[in-house]
Amino acid sequence: MEAGRLRRLLPWAFRHRGWIGYSLLAFAGARLLEASVPLMMAEAIDRLAAKNFDVTGPVLAIAGAVLLRMVVVSSARIAIRRAAVNVAFDLRRALFDRLQRQGLTFFGQHTVGDMMTRAVSDIGVLRRLVSVGTIFLVILVYATAVGFGAMFYLAPDLAWLVFPPLPFIAVYALFAARSMRAASEATQETLSMVTERAQETFGGIRTLQAMAREPFVEARFGDANGAYIQAFLNQARINSLMTAIMPSLAAIGTLIVLGYGGSLVQQGALSPGSLVAFFAYVAMVIQPMRSAGTLVNMVQRGRVSAQRLFEILDLPDEIADTGTHRAPKIEGALHLSAMTARYARAPRPALQDLELTVAPGEVLALMGPVGAGKSTLLALLPRLLEPSAGNITLDGVALADWPLATLRQALALVPQDAFLFADELGANLSYDQPDRPAPTILQAAGAAAFRQTVERLPRGLDTRVGERGLTLSGGQRQRATLTRGLIRGAPVLLLDDCFAAVDTHTEAQILDGLFEARHGKTTIFVTHRSATAQRADRIAVLEDGALTALGTHAALAHGSGWYARLAERQGTA
Ligand SMILES: Nc1ncnc2c1ncn2[C@@H]1O[C@H](COP(=O)(O)OP(=O)(O)O)[C@@H](O)[C@H]1O
Ligand SMILES: [Mg+2]
Helix, strand or coil, X not given: CHHHHHHCCHHHHHCCXXXXXXXXXXXXXXXXXXXXXXXXXXXXXXXXXXXXXXXHHHHHHHHHHHHHHHHHHHHHHHHHHHHHHHHHHHHHHXXXXXXXXXXXXXXXXXXXXXHHHHHHHHHHHHXXXXXXXXXXXXXXXXXXXXXXXXXXXXXXXXXXXXXXXXXXXXHHHHHHHHHHHHHHHHHHHHHHHHHHHHHHHHHCHHHHHHCCCHHHHHHHHHHHHHHHHHHHHHHHHHHHHHHHHHHHHHHHHHHHHHHHHHHHHHCCCCCHHHHHHHHHHHHHHHHHHHHHHHHHHHHHHHHHHHHHHHHHHCCCCCCCCCCCCCCCCCCCCEEEEEEEECCCCCCCCCEEEEEEEECCCCEEEEECCCCCCHHHHHHXXXXXXXXXXXXXXXXXXXXXXXXXXXXXXXXXEECCCCCCCCEEHHHHHCCCCCCCCHHHHHHHHHHCCCHHHHHHCCXXXXXXXXXCCECCCHHHHHHHHHHHHHCCCCCEEEECCCCCCCCHHHHHHHHXXXXXXXXXCEEEEECCCHHHHCCCCEEEEEECCEEEEEECHHHHHCCCCHHHHHHHHCCCC
């Protein structure tokens, strides 16, 4: 099951089989070249021992083999890295694509930080597994095969003696790798605690300064920082100890070979040159054994990362896009029947058994206490969220029967949180269609009472906003996102609490602009002011996920419900 996760990487690696195949072949060639050096060395030594001082041939051959090996190995390393980075590229693109097809339910359950870890660090682990892991693996396999091949060729009796110490070395390497990994994880953990506490502190710096909590956070930060130093030193101790012991273990092999090999030379059964070459082969098979532990660590990490990655890649589209309905013109008639919506893990439905019909061109004000389900209702219309029961139609056609892109173009939603992308203001306002001319953008900004703000900026629509850009006030951001919605001229406009951060005068101005720009088009807006709501054709009141009132201001204000009390309080009754 777990190994299966890594097997799933194979098709992704197979796409880059050319580079991988080349590097596997090249590594094999390099290993053979490397193995030929001790043989030629043996030849040279034996000539010298026989008082034959002409060693030009072997020396030139060695030089040639070393140079050629260098070229072959570096090209092989480049090839495998290229394959690995391409695999990572494909995986990241697939992940991005999959994430884009998730909806509110998914993003309600996963944090941005979690997704970033998967996109950056998990894919990074897999990339290293493909490149460095492959290199380790081929070295282990090839070096063992070639090294033992040469040893058995030179002196089979001696070669058998190299086997007994190997398992000890391998077991030790695994043990060392495990302790080093545990130490490294402890260091990582304490380091991320340091980062987390620093982030938390500076993210909330205003609050904590205002509350004079500096000594408390300083102590907390000090704890994390101290724990990190402890873990780091511990890791350094373990690493140096483990790496220092390894050569001593490897020396045991050398001692055995020296003892028995020496007697073979004495008996004349082995030439001195061959003994020297033999040592080189012993080193060749022991060396990669030492990295076996690192390889096992990489594979284990790779499994975890692969599991976390494929978990997302295996997700179906949260919102299925199978509709094919076409219409020359969308009128903007909405009908919701027996509609219930429930968030995953929520104890009760956010909306229950809702019946609502909105006529084409109608302006509907959506009202109700916080948590009543207003945002949920608006999110259901462009299918950011799927209802768990019931039916919604646009112009009499079920939402699922419309192609998703058509539906979302027809229903322009301006969400409650006024988000601006790190880009120029113009690109933000005309986000759906980047090539709109400036006058068109400014006209829409005018309808959202945002034009003056834009024109007062020294660089106007070219001003950079969002992260590291100009900081707009809450009200300005709202009007910016309102412009972004208005500019689309969509058959249905859905405004989720877009006037909350502007003053009543500006709000009235926005409403004038809105009514003018959207004459004859369906508009639903969420508001908390009855003065705003009364300009709508009808008012819908949601309470606790249920529609409790629907009608004109005059009708509702004279009742005894939530709206009547609100109107009374706000002096519009
Ligand atoms: N992503 C979510 N996951 C779980 N519950 C949610 C989520 N979003 C909203 N809710 C819950 O659904 C209910 C309706 O929320 P919402 O539609 O945002 O209300 P409103 O916009 O009227 O303030 C609330 O009880 C809220 O806690
Ligand atoms: Mg809301």
